Amino acid sequence: MKDARELAQKVWSYANVLYDDGVGVADYVEQITCLLFLKMDEERAENMNEPSLVPEGYRWGDLKGKSGPELEQQYRHTLEALATQPGLLGTIYRKAQNKIQDPAKLRRLVSLIDAETWIGLPVDVKGNIYEDLLERTASESKTGAGQYFTPRPLIDAIVEVMQPGIGESVHDPACGTGGFLIAAYEHMRKGEKDRTRLRRLRRETFTGRDITDGVVRLCAMNLYLHGIGGEEEAPVAQGDSLIDDDGRRYDKVLTNPPFGKKSSYTFVGADGAAGREAMTYERQDFIATTSNKQLNFLQHITTILAENGSAAVVLPDNVLFEGGAGERIRRKLLERFDFHTLLRLPTGIFYKPGVKANVLFFDKKPAAETPWTKHLWIYDLRTNQHFTLKERPLERHHLDDFVACFKPGRRAEREESERFRCFSYDELVARDKANLDIFWLKDESLEDADSLPAPEVLAAEIVENLEAALEQFRSVAEELSGGGEKETPEKDAAE
The missing domain is CATH 1.20.1260.30 (N6 adenine-specific DNA methyltransferase, N-terminal domain)
Incomplete structure (x- = not known):
């Protein structure tokens, strides 16, 4: 062979x-x-x-x-x-x-x-061959598959701390090529010998959706080659997850929504010129109407989680500090969910240069009179960490300390360390706009010019910071003119 x-x-x-x-x-x-x-x-x-x-x-x-x-x-x-x-x-x-x-x-x-x-x-060999092709595609494409490809070491670490088990449903509303679903399947089937339970695991556990037809095709084939789903029905489907709430609820949601702040669509005017217009989603279960698609995905996930379900979501920094809709959504997350862990990811691990992202871990809880988030633990894997896609790629062992600090299933035993700090609910909500972009380590690159990131990374970071600042100015201008992002008549997403 x-x-x-x-x-x-x-x-x-x-x-x-x-x-x-x-x-x-x-x-x-x-x-x-x-x-x-x-x-x-x-x-x-x-x-x-x-x-x-x-x-x-x-x-x-x-x-x-x-x-x-x-x-x-x-x-x-x-x-x-x-x-x-x-x-x-x-x-x-x-x-x-x-x-x-x-x-x-x-x-x-x-x-x-x-x-x-x-x-x-x-199955493992077929799946590995196809995964290899997908990874090569992501690494060699300037556009396209790279934006849907989450680093596999990161996915494996997330699945390890989330600990999905047989009998729980796993969903990815922005499934890309299926990395989270496959990693969850590999984790859940370990050591299981019962054929009935394994059959249920393959056929009844995993679902996903993606807005791009070609990506759904790759995902469906990837799952098929890994033995996930049936021969006749695909566990993933093409569609815009943000359009509505179809009523289904999931025990585990693992996802990395697409990069880029704004949802928009292209139109052609009467003069034949193409233009773009921001797209917003009017949903009764959303507390804020916004064109920021990461904030919309976060709101969507808070809806589709089953009670006592858990989510791990990769989101960019703007979700942590943006005002207006961002602040309202963060405060809701802290009050009505147990938002217990935040992983600050290093730059250089995604195919889009300069991306600053995080993983948000939270559990959905029943309605209560007091906030569910008692403490938010933040692990800083970004400060003084330098990765590149080829010379120094992120590997699984780079996340070993985070997994050890997370203490899956034993969160009450957590202890602070140099990179792992605990912040109380009162500390968090007292911060300006409930800003969760928190860091405490001394950044050595600010003093050592030799440790600065590559020029293309610096350029991408400057562009991203300028875009974030410009968006803040737009929000202020819209609010002053009465046309800003607004709260939506709220149907409690925790119901």
Whole structure:
């Protein structure tokens, strides 16, 4: 059996051939996904005597024997036909298009996939191969998949402290390529031997949503290759999670909403010029109407958590200090939820340079007369920590101290340390605008020019700070003119 990395390298190497023809890395992985599913469906039918999920006329056998324009036409018709199917098929092939215009190169890719027996590979191997392709796509794309890719060491540490268990539901409302869902599955299945419980874990535990069709396709295939979900139904779906509350509640919400402060849409005016307009979400369960999509995701998560459920959410710094809607939402989080832990993440770990982000950990509690947050523990993994994507990438051992300080399941035993500090509720709400952007360590880079971040990181940080300041000025101007962000008639999200 070939090593997973060797097989992944073989599949990936053909991306360079197609790149010269204008097929980007993200488009290449999309084509791999569409073709690989067909190949595995044929193998399931032939080797495992299971019925094919693909309608007659659009299966692997109908494709692999063709070449030239006939192959290109068959592939295009296959994508169009499968996009209209329900369930898993429709999810994977929704809006898929043939991006390989040269039939000879398409023929070579089909032959490359046909030469391997994929269904016989262990689930872990298939999953690792696909994960490797997704990570390569994220690292080599200037735009696209990188924004949906959360560092795997961070995901693993978050799942370890969250400790999801079999019988609990796990949801990601901005699922990207499915990293949180897969890591949770790997954690939950460890040591479990009962087949009934394992089947329930695979089929009834995980759900996700993402607004981008292509990303949902990658996520559905990633979960499928890891053995999550059924052969007919996809556990993830395309859609805007912020549109409404569908009534479903989840025991664990693990997510990294997309970067960028504002939700907006593009429109074309009467003069033919394109423009952008801020998008707000009018929801009765939101206490504030705002176009800041991170704040909207935070409000959405407070709604969809089940009572006594727990959330871990990656959010940028502006969520911690922004006034107006941000302040109201933070105060609500401190009062009605047990907001117990904040992890300040280092820069240099995401594919967008200069991002300053945090992980917010909180539990949903029933209505009470007194605030649920008694103490917020903050772990500073940012000050005097310098990471890059290639020279010094974030690795799991860099988070060992945070996991040890967190004390999963034993939070009452926590102790303060150099990087781990405790702040009382009264201290937090007394701060100007309930600002939670708290730090106490001496930043050595302010004194040592040699330790300054790379120029592109500094430039990105300056841009981000200027944008944050500009947004604050806009908020003040809107409030003075009577058109600012407003509170929404509140339907208690803790109900």
